[in-house]
Amino acid sequence: MLVPKHEVLSKEEAEELLRSLGIKKEQLPKIKATDPIAKEIGAKVGDIVKITRESPTAGKSIAYRLVI
Amino acid sequence: MKYDNLLDKYPIPKALKEEIKEELERLNVNKTTAKKIIEKCYEAYLKNLMEPGEAAGIIAAQSMGEPGTQMTMRTFHYAGVAEIDVTLGLPRLIEILDVRKNPSTPMMTIRLTEEYAKDREKAREIANKIEATYILDIADVATDIRNMRIIINLDEKAMQRKKLKVEDVKKKIEKGLKMEVVEEDGKLIIQISEPSFKALMDTFDKLKNIVLVGIKEIRRVIVRKEGDEYVLYTEGSSLKKIMKIKGIDFTRTTTNNVYEIYEVLGIEAARNAIIKEAISTLEEQGLEVDVRHIMLVADVMTVDGELKQIGRHGVAGGKHSILARAAFEMTVNNLLDAAIKGDVDLLRGITENIIVGQPIKLGTGDVELIAKLGGRR
Numbered sequence: 001m002l003v004p005k006h007e008v009l010s011k012e013e014a015e016e017l018l019r020s021l022g023i024k025k026e027q028l029p030k031i032k033a034t035d036p037i038a039k040e041i042g043a044k045v046g047d048i049v050k051i052t053r054e055s056p057t058a059g060k061s062i063a064y065r066l067v068i
Numbered sequence: 069m070k071y072d073n074l075l076d077k078y079p080i081p082k083a084l085k086e087e088i089k090e091e092l093e094r095l096n097v098n099k100t101t102a103k104k105i106i107e108k109c110y111e112a113y114l115k116n117l118m119e120p121g122e123a124a125g126i127i128a129a130q131s132m133g134e135p136g137t138q139m140t141m142r143t144f145h146y147a148g149v150a151e152i153d154v155t156l157g158l159p160r161l162i163e164i165l166d167v168r169k170n171p172s173t174p175m176m177t178i179r180l181t182e183e184y185a186k187d188r189e190k191a192r193e194i195a196n197k198i199e200a201t202y203i204l205d206i207a208d209v210a211t212d213i214r215n216m217r218i219i220i221n222l223d224e225k226a227m228q229r230k231k232l233k234v235e236d237v238k239k240k241i242e243k244g245l246k247m248e249v250v251e252e253d254g255k256l257i258i259q260i261s262e263p264s265f266k267a268l269m270d271t272f273d274k275l276k277n278i279v280l281v282g283i284k285e286i287r288r289v290i291v292r293k294e295g296d297e298y299v300l301y302t303e304g305s306s307l308k309k310i311m312k313i314k315g316i317d318f319t320r321t322t323t324n325n326v327y328e329i330y331e332v333l334g335i336e337a338a339r340n341a342i343i344k345e346a347i348s349t350l351e352e353q354g355l356e357v358d359v360r361h362i363m364l365v366a367d368v369m370t371v372d373g374e375l376k377q378i379g380r381h382g383v384a385g386g387k388h389s390i391l392a393r394a395a396f397e398m399t400v401n402n403l404l405d406a407a408i409k410g411d412v413d414l415l416r417g418i419t420e421n422i423i424v425g426q427p428i429k430l431g432t433g434d435v436e437l438i439a440k441l442g443g444r445r
Binding site for chain 2: 004030032037038051053056057060061
């Protein structure tokens with residue numbers, strides 16, 4: 001399967017994440033609002049999407065993308 | 069089970085945790101020993117992590133570049149799966165990293181839903197439905213110059229194999245040519261009204277290009293049994309159109325066209341596709357490159373939310389520094405454009421600092437040390 005799990009983070013979760021990483025959200029990798037999967041989960045510009053990837057090395061890895 | 073809560077405390081990847089757990093279970097040690105082992109493993113894990121300031125990108129580039137020199141420049145088109153030609157080796161690797169919108173040999177692997185996957189006839193039925201069929205596949209076409217008409221001699225056997233009816237073919241042609249088609253004892257006849265040889269030949273060419281059934285992009289379909297299910301391999305690719313067809317399990321259907329995956333399934337799927345395609349191309353050539361390097365390349369190509377190629381129109385061309393861009397490709401153009409615009413190079417990156425001969429921000433150069441004077445005597 002090619003598409004990993006995408007979830008939109010709630011406001012609190014997003015704040016918590018940015019605090020724990022110590023970065024601004026502009027520093028995250030991006031995903032376009034027009035991306036087919038972003039549209040599918042209803043992500044809006046400014047949201048943070050949590051992606052649970054299946055990694056060949058780590059088994060499971062979590063990545064975040066900012067919707068632009 | 070009993071080792072799970074011991075492992076939970078450590079921030080190590082899932083795959084590693086499972087490996088440790090398996091080993092512990094095999095050894096069947098008690099809690100204190102297990103704790104010690106896990107502690108040691110965690111230490112080893114930390115030692116193996118990339119250090120801050122390490123030039124991960126350069127290592128990735130070298131790790132892919134060196135094996136790349138061993139790849140042959142010549143394309144060996146070889147029957148990868150079931151007589152389908154696939155570009156391999158260096159040309160294919162370049163294609164992936166350049167994000168070509170139209171790769172030279174697009175190919176799809178289509179898996180079917182349970183109902184269709186087990187039955188050869190049903191799998192064949194879908195194959196017929198998606199394979200592009202032209203008039204020349206099912207009939208002999210002749211031009212009658214004297215009477216200004218085209219005569220289509222339908223081949224009954226081919227028609228039966230494709231499950232086509234004369235009526236359907238007639239309708240399709242009428243729609244495609246916007247001309248009337250007359251049926252005359254098993255033959256289809258198209259009468260050209262204009263008495264011009266050019267009009268006749270134009271119509272003939274148009275007729276040859278009408279897709280009677282199937283998807284235009286799918287030139288050939290091969291049905292193969294794999295394990296206990298039938299899988300379709302296609303020459304040509306159109307993910308979007310294939311996904312709409314009933315009986316196809318689109319969660320397990322893929323194409324080797326990375327750009328198409330990006331358009332249909334989004335950026336994350338494209339990232340996975342790049343990793344998969346690149347590693348399989350390298351492996352096929354007998355080269356072992358760690359996936360981590362390829363993952364890094366795929367990450368760089370997808371950070372901005374759009375697929376960028378590695379090259380002057382993508383990653384390398386997007387650099388802020390003029391000198392870094394000039395050092396890569398089209399030196400004069402880059403410098404000239406920058407001069408005309410009055411651009412400023414802030415000398416923040418690696419390449420530009422090497423050019424001007426300054427220490428670079430990499431490895432130990434990335435940290436700045438301040439000596440505290442007068443502390444301890």
